[in-house]
Amino acid sequence: MPAVIRGGPKGQGRAPAKGGGARRGPAKATYAPSKLKGAGAVGLDHRAALWAALGLLCLVLLLTVFTGGRLQMLGGSIAAAIDRQFAGFGFKVKSVTVQGGSPFSTPYVLQASGLTQGQPILGLNLEEVREHVEQVGWIKSAKVIRLLPDSLVIAVTERPRLAVWQHGDQTSVVDKDGQIIPEADAGLFSDLPLIVGEGANEAVAAMLPEITARPSLMGRLEALVRVDGRRWDLRLKDGGIIQLPAAREDSALIQFDQLEQKSRLLETGFDRVDLRDSEMITVRPKGAPAPVAAPAALAVAAPAATTTEPAKTGM
Numbered sequence: 001m002p003a004v005i006r007g008g009p010k011g012q013g014r015a016p017a018k019g020g021g022a023r024r025g026p027a028k029a030t031y032a033p034s035k036l037k038g039a040g041a042v043g044l045d046h047r048a049a050l051w052a053a054l055g056l057l058c059l060v061l062l063l064t065v066f067t068g069g070r071l072q073m074l075g076g077s078i079a080a081a082i083d084r085q086f087a088g089f090g091f092k093v094k095s096v097t098v099q100g101g102s103p104f105s106t107p108y109v110l111q112a113s114g115l116t117q118g119q120p121i122l123g124l125n126l127e128e129v130r131e132h133v134e135q136v137g138w139i140k141s142a143k144v145i146r147l148l149p150d151s152l153v154i155a156v157t158e159r160p161r162l163a164v165w166q167h168g169d170q171t172s173v174v175d176k177d178g179q180i181i182p183e184a185d186a187g188l189f190s191d192l193p194l195i196v197g198e199g200a201n202e203a204v205a206a207m208l209p210e211i212t213a214r215p216s217l218m219g220r221l222e223a224l225v226r227v228d229g230r231r232w233d234l235r236l237k238d239g240g241i242i243q244l245p246a247a248r249e250d251s252a253l254i255q256f257d258q259l260e261q262k263s264r265l266l267e268t269g270f271d272r273v274d275l276r277d278s279e280m281i282t283v284r285p286k287g288a289p290a291p292v293a294a295p296a297a298l299a300v301a302a303p304a305a306t307t308t309e310p311a312k313t314g315m
Contacts, residue, residue: 093119094150101156105138108183109156112136113144121150129154137182163193163208165201166223178202197226207232210250214257216266231276236266240286243274255281 096115098106112132115124126144133142138158145153159175164186173184173192178201193211195204203226211218211234225233232249234242244252252275259265259281265273274282 091121091149093117093121093124093152095152097151097153099153099155100158101138101154102158104184104188105136105156105158108136108138109133109142109154113154115152121146121148121152124152137180138184161189161192163195163201163204164189165204166194166196167198167200172201174201174204176205178205193221194223195226196223197229199229200224200226203232207249210253214253216260217256220266238269240270241272243272243276245276245278248278251278252276259283 098109113129129144130142139156140159141157143155162176165172165174171186172180173186220236222237223235231246232244269286272284
């Protein structure tokens with residue numbers, strides 16, 4: 001049986017299982033009260049109800065003509081009376097379907113909507129409901145649809161999760177625009193890349209595709225560290241560091257690809273690869289007392305020895 005609409009989330013659930021449990025796609029969740037008291041069965045045919053609504057509308061128009069300045073005062077009470085009358089015919093909230101929301105965002109969407117069991121459905125201000133839903137940090141946009149006699153659909157577009165951002169003593173989930181998703185518990189998204197440092201949230205969207213295009217490097221990556229707000233260090237799980245320049249990171253990574261192809265650096269390991277100078281690449285093998293410098297595009301052999309070849313043209 002569908003769950004009863006409740007006042008708010010009870011947390012974001014258990015941590016996802018290893019292997020991408022947190023990456024579940026958009027879901028459709030329907031929430032409905034287990035029972036309706038009183039007018040559980042609609043006692044009036046829908047067409048008859050619509051004719052009755054037309055009659056009430058005519059009454060409102062007549063009151064508009066004859067009450068003049070008192071219409072504003074009467075309008076609220078008339079609308080409420082109409083709403084209550086039709087609620088008695090079954091026109092009240094029975095189910096709410098959230099489309100496009102993940103299990104993480106759906107409880108917040110329902111809480112923000114303010115919808116309750118048995119609430120008259122005709123008088124609902126759908127624009128107001130939409131505005132409330134879009135205040136949820138998870139949500140980029142929303143649309144609310146009324147399906148008479150008793151159903152509502154809230155169609156949402158979530159802000160895509162991009163990375164976990166560690167800054168100072170705080171850890172947050174950010175979207176592709178670098179904006180924090182305040183309701184997201186960073187501990188539940190260990191599958192997302194970790195970025196560190198001031199400004200990393202704003203710069204990572206441009207950098208991350210370069211890393212994900214290199215699966216061997218991505219699989220060994222522990223964190224992308226923003227240095228001085230202008231460039232990146234790639235920190236690997238084995239402790240190695242790849243230092244990138246402040247500009248043209250793509251060209252620097254191509255140079256690293258060429259070194260990796262020649263020397264299998266990721267397998268043999270290293271303490272540091274400095275790519276900040278496009279004319280000179282510095283490689284410090286694991287345990288080496290001093291860095292080994294080589295002209296750009298020359299091969300670096302295993303950590304125990306270094307060989308050089310003529311520089312390649314077309315770099």
